[in-house]
Each structure stands twice: as structure tokens, then as C-alpha cells.
């Protein structure tokens with residue numbers, strides 16, 4: 291079997307670790323060419339020892355030195371690079387077939403786009419990249435012929451539930467609606483007056499998934515579902531009004547597609563990201579992901595609720611940004627990243643996250659987006675505005 295050669299961007303994160311777990315189960319299928327990690331050099335060194343990539347990429351020269359020191363003589367044969375340009379370089383290497391885009395946040399945009407422009411098979415976990423730059427991103431996909439496979443569990447489920455030859459036209463495929471499921475996060479049912487005082491530790495303790503800190507907070511505010519709404523819009527060419535968010539606390543149904551004849555197709559499974567990762571890695575084949583089989587008798591009950599918009603204003607803000615179009619989703623994303631970082635830093639109360647984003651959306655007008663430069667400029671302005679708003683709210 292010819293092995294698929296991989297670059298894993300964000301290898302030291304939650305998705306990166308799950309990806310390497312699946313890869314390790316299939317040494318006959320996959321070969322790691324490049325690994326990248328921003329922090330946790332000991333972890334990256336361990337991965338280098340095990341997978342022997344040709345390239346390892348860190349954030350700066352000091353981290354690169356640290357990695358080289360930890361690896362010692364085992365660094366032989368591994369080129370250690372650092373910085374943004376190196377991330378783009380390993381995402382676009384001629385010898386690489388597929389790129390796992392698992393950097394968190396806006397930092398992932400340029401390297402993910404580099405993989406797309408190089409026409410790779412792109413396994414997209416980094417939803418923020420698509421939220422920020424949807425039009426530019428999808429334009430690059432069609433221009434280069436890159437194959438985009440969603441890793442986000444909901445989008446992977448929708449992808450699996452759409453016709454195999456789905457070509458971006460819901461009506462032509464007889465699709466009536468996309469049902470995007472959400473767990474509701476750790477604060478789905480705590481009394482509203484207690485939300486005021488929740489801590490980063492509580493926000494990061496998700497009932498069903500173990501994830502990085504940023505996406506954990508996004509799940510707690512439900513901005514994660516807002517970002518996923520915009521992600522689904524771009525991935526499936528779906529207008530906002532055809533995407534409905536359904537709270538499903540068990541996280542067993544990962545999303546559904548409703549057809550005009552009344553059929554509703556869904557993908558189910560235990561909440562374990564190795565399932566969508568294995569699906570995309572092996573697509574269109576199926577491989578063992580190390581995930582326990584779903585035991586429906588054990589699950590026993592699947593329940594559904596409408597999202598509570600008073601509790602989760604972030605969801606509404608995302609609909610608003612998608613409707614405004616242009617640079618508005620990039621502004622939404624940037625304001626959210628700054629507000630979440632401030633919350634994790636204990637500089638901003640939980641309930642203020644949505645306030646910051648709403649104020650930034652009010653202050654930064656939506657502009658037309660023609661190219662990457664306009665996306666990055668909207669991102670910069672929104673970050674500065676968010677810092678000013680936070681200073682005003684907390685000073």
C-alpha cells in the first residue's frame with residue numbers, strides 16, 4: 291500500500307494528539323512528514339521520537355533550540371524550523387498528500403490556506419480559518435482543486451449524511467434543512483444568576499468532550515455553535531435560514547440532514563474525535579479509529595431541546611455576523627478570541643464575553659472582502675477594538 295504522507299499542524303493540541311493516535315494504529319497507511327507545535331516542546335519531542343518526521347516546526351527560535359536540546363542526537367534527520375513562514379512551508383510541501391489543519395484560532399488561517407492553495411487534501415479542524423475568510427478560502431479550494439474534508443464532528447456528520455456526489459446545491463440534492471446538533475456545554479442548565487461567577491476551570495470542564503481551552507469556552511458560551519453555523523454555511527453552501535441548531539445533550543447524534551421526502555439522515559457515534567479524524571484520514575475507505583462501538587442500550591435515551599437565546603446570546607451574534615457578510619464573521623471571530631483569552635486570564639467575567647463581541651460588531655463596520663489582506667486587516671481592527679472595549683468594561 292502506498293502510504294499517505296501527512297503534515298499535522300497543531301500536533302501537540304487535542305486534535306493533533308487524537309490524529310497521531312489514529313495514525314499510530316495504521317503504520318502501513320500513513321507516514322508523518324511534518325509536525326508543528328507552538329508550546330509544549332517536551333510533547334513535540336516525544337512525537338518526533340515516535341514518528342520521525344522530516345520537519346518539526348515551533349513558534350520561535352528559542353522553542354526550536356529547546357526542541358533540539360531535548361531531542362539531542364535523536365534530532366538527526368529532523369529539520370527543526372520555526373515561525374509563520376515555516377508553517378506555510380510544511381503545509382505546502384510537494385511530498386505531502388494531506389494536511390491536518392488543527393491549529394487553534396486565527397493563527398491557523400495562513401498555513402491552512404497555504405495547504406489549500408497547494409491543492410492538498412485538507413482535513414479541516416481549524417474552523418476559525420473558514421469563519422474568518424470563507425469566501426477567499428472556498429475560492430482557493432475551487433481554484434486549486436484541494437479536497438476539503440471536515441473534522442469538526444458536526445460537519446463531518448453532515449458530510450457523511452449528504453449524497454456522496456453533493457456538489458454544493460442543497461435544493462438540487464433534495465435537502466430541506468441541515469440540523470446542527472449542540473451539546474449545550476457545561477452551563478446548559480445552571481441557574482442564570484450563577485453564570486455571572488463561573489470560572490475558567492468550570493467553563494473548560496465539558497460534559498462530553500475533552501478539548502483545548504479556547505474551544506471549551508466557546509462551547510460554554512455556544513459561540514462554538516455560532517462559528518459552526520458559519521462553517522457549515524461555507525462548507526455546504528447552505529444559507530443561514532436552512533441551518534437549525536438543535537440542543538442534544540448526549541452528543542451521540544453528531545448532526546442530521548433532512549430531505550424533501552421526509553427522510554432524515556444522521557451520523558451517530560460515541561463522542562470521540564478519533565471517529566471523524568479516521569473518517570477523513572482514510573476517506574473514502576473506513577479504518578479502525580480505536581473508538582468503542584456505540585452501545586445504544588447503554589445510551590438508552592436521546593433528547594432534544596431548542597437553544598435558549600437569552601442564556602446563549604453568542605449564537606444570535608453569529609447569525610447576525612453571517613447575515614451582515616463581508617468582514618463581519620472575521621470581526622466576530624477576532625472579538626471572540628480576544629474576549630475568551632481575557633476570560634481565561636481572569637480579566638473578564640464570563641457573561642461579558644458576549645457583550646464584548648456585540649460591541650465590537652457595532653463599532654467595526656462590515657466591509658467587502660476581496661482578498662486575504664482585507665480579512666487580516668478586519669481581524670487586526672477587531673482585536674484592537676476588543677481590547678479597548680474590555681479596558682472600558684473592566685477598568
Ligand code: NAD
Pocket residue numbers: 299300301302303304305306326327328329349391392393394395397415416417418441442443499500501502503504505563
Ligand atoms: P488545542 O489548544 O488543544 O491545540 C492547538 C494547537 O495549535 C496546539 O498544537 C498549539 O501548539 C497550536 N497553536 C496554538 N497557537 C498557535 C499559534 N499562534 N501558531 C501556531 N500554532 C499554534 O486546540 P484543539 O482543541 O486541538 O483545537 C484545534 C482546532 O480544532 C480548533 O480550531 C478547534 O476549534 C477545532 N476543533 C477541536 C475539537 C476538539 O475536540 N478539540 C473539535 C472540533 C474542532
Ligand code: MG
Pocket residue numbers: 442443444518
Ligand atoms: Mg464541533
